[in-house]
Amino acid sequence: MIYGSEQVQLKEFSKSEELTGKLSFQQLEDKFMHSVLENDRKVIDEGKLISDAISQGISSFSPDMMFEQLVKNYSIAKHIYGESIIRLVSGYEPDYIKKNIGIPEFQKHLKEKIQQKIEELKEEGFLDKGSSISEKGVELASLVLYFEELDRIVPKGIVGEKLSKKAFIYGEKEDSRIFKKGDRYRDIALKKSVKLAIRRGHDYFEDKDLQVYEKRSKGKTYIVYALDASGSMKGRKIDACKKAGIALAYKAINEKDKVGLIVFGPEVKEVIEPTSDFTALIKKITKIRASKETDIVSTLHKAVEIFPSESITKHLILITDALPTKGDEPEKSTLEEVSVARSKGITISLIGINLDEKGRKLAEQIVEIGEGRLYVIRNLENVDQVVLEDYYNLQN
Numbered sequence: 001m002i003y004g005s006e007q008v009q010l011k012e013f014s015k016s017e018e019l020t021g022k023l024s025f026q027q028l029e030d031k032f033m034h035s036v037l038e039n040d041r042k043v044i045d046e047g048k049l050i051s052d053a054i055s056q057g058i059s060s061f062s063p064d065m066m067f068e069q070l071v072k073n074y075s076i077a078k079h080i081y082g083e084s085i086i087r088l089v090s091g092y093e094p095d096y097i098k099k100n101i102g103i104p105e106f107q108k109h110l111k112e113k114i115q116q117k118i119e120e121l122k123e124e125g126f127l128d129k130g131s132s133i134s135e136k137g138v139e140l141a142s143l144v145l146y147f148e149e150l151d152r153i154v155p156k157g158i159v160g161e162k163l164s165k166k167a168f169i170y171g172e173k174e175d176s177r178i179f180k181k182g183d184r185y186r187d188i189a190l191k192k193s194v195k196l197a198i199r200r201g202h203d204y205f206e207d208k209d210l211q212v213y214e215k216r217s218k219g220k221t222y223i224v225y226a227l228d229a230s231g232s233m234k235g236r237k238i239d240a241c242k243k244a245g246i247a248l249a250y251k252a253i254n255e256k257d258k259v260g261l262i263v264f265g266p267e268v269k270e271v272i273e274p275t276s277d278f279t280a281l282i283k284k285i286t287k288i289r290a291s292k293e294t295d296i297v298s299t300l301h302k303a304v305e306i307f308p309s310e311s312i313t314k315h316l317i318l319i320t321d322a323l324p325t326k327g328d329e330p331e332k333s334t335l336e337e338v339s340v341a342r343s344k345g346i347t348i349s350l351i352g353i354n355l356d357e358k359g360r361k362l363a364e365q366i367v368e369i370g371e372g373r374l375y376v377i378r379n380l381e382n383v384d385q386v387v388l389e390d391y392y393n394l395q396n
Helices: 030-037 041-055 063-072 074-090 093-099 104-122 135-153 190-199 236-254 279-286 296-306 330-343 357-370 380-394
Strands: 176-177 212-215 221-228 257-262 268-275 313-320 347-352 375-379
Touching: 030 041, 030 135, 030 176, 041 074, 041 104, 041 236, 063 074, 063 104, 063 279, 074 093, 074 104, 135 279, 135 380, 176 221, 190 212, 221 236, 221 268, 221 296, 221 380, 236 257, 236 279, 236 313, 236 380, 257 279, 257 296, 268 279, 268 296, 296 330, 296 347, 313 380, 330 347, 330 357, 347 357, 347 380, 357 375, 375 380
Parallel strands: 221 257, 221 313, 313 347, 347 375
Antiparallel strands: 176 212, 257 268
C-alpha cells in the first residue's frame, strides 16, 4: 500500500465482516443479480435506463412517440428524456443523433434500434405488455442504483470513516485507539494506521500500528430522510438525492439504526416509518418521481406522526432545492411546524440544493429552531457525502 512517497506492506489480509444491508427481491431472478455483480454492461445499462426514466418522470415507453419527438424537435425530445435515456435506448451518442436526425436512412435505422430495445425490455419482463415499467424493472433499477452508489462511496472510505473537518464545516473525527481482539475491521482507522507505521519506520503493520476509531456509546437513533420531489428536482438532482438516500440507509442500518422515508411535492407522496428493511427503502427511493410544487409543512407534520414517542434520538433530514411554495403563508406555517417537531424531540437538518437568498434565510431559521445543521449544495456529486456527514454528527 502506497501512502505519500513511502510504501507499507500488509503481512496478510483478514476476511472482513460480511456487510449487512443485503437486498432480497421477489421479482428479480438471481441471474440478473449475478449479472450486475459480474459487471454485465447490458443488464446494468437496462437498470440505469429504467432508473433514469423514473427520475425524469417517465413511467412508460412508446417507441413510436419517442422516435417522432426526436425527428420533429430534437431539443424538446432531449429536455423530455435527457441525454442518458436517449443514449441507452438508441445506442447512439446524443450529439450523433442531433447531427444525423435529418437523414432518412438514419431515421429508419434509429427507429428500428429504439423499437428493438423496448421489445428486449418487455421480453425480459422489465416493461409490461403496455410498455410501463414493471415491478421487476424497479427491482433491477434499485439493484443498479445500489451498486453504483457502493462503487462510489466504499472505495473512498466515505462509509468507513468520518469526513475530515477540512472538507466539511461540521464535525471532527472520533478519537482512535490501538486495535484489540474483538474490534470490527470496518472500524479500522486506515489512514491513521498507515501514518503511524510510516512514522515509526515500519515496513509492515505491527500490532501497535493498527488504530481503530473509538465508538461512543449511543442509544437508538431513528432518522427520517425527507426528499423533495417537486418538478424542479427532476433529472440529475433527484437522481443524486436518491443515491444519497441509499448511502444513508446502507450506513445507518449497518449501525443498527432505523431509517424512514418521506417523499414530498405538492403533498406527501410516500411514507415509510423508520425501519431496518433495507430492500423496502431502496425500492421506494428508486420509484421517486418529480412533480409540481413544494409542501414542507405537510412533510414536517407527517414526520412528527411517524417518529415513535419514546425517548430516543429522532432526526429529520430535509433535502430540497426550494422553500416552500404551498399555502397562504408557507414560511410562517413552516416555522410553526418546525417548532412543533422540536417540542416532540425531533432535530432537523436541511440540505439545500442551490437555494436562492430567500430560501437560504428560511433554511437558516429552520435549522436554528430545529437545532440541526444547514448544508448548502453547489455540486451534486457531494450530496451523499453531506448526508452521511450529517448522520455521523448524530453520533457525537
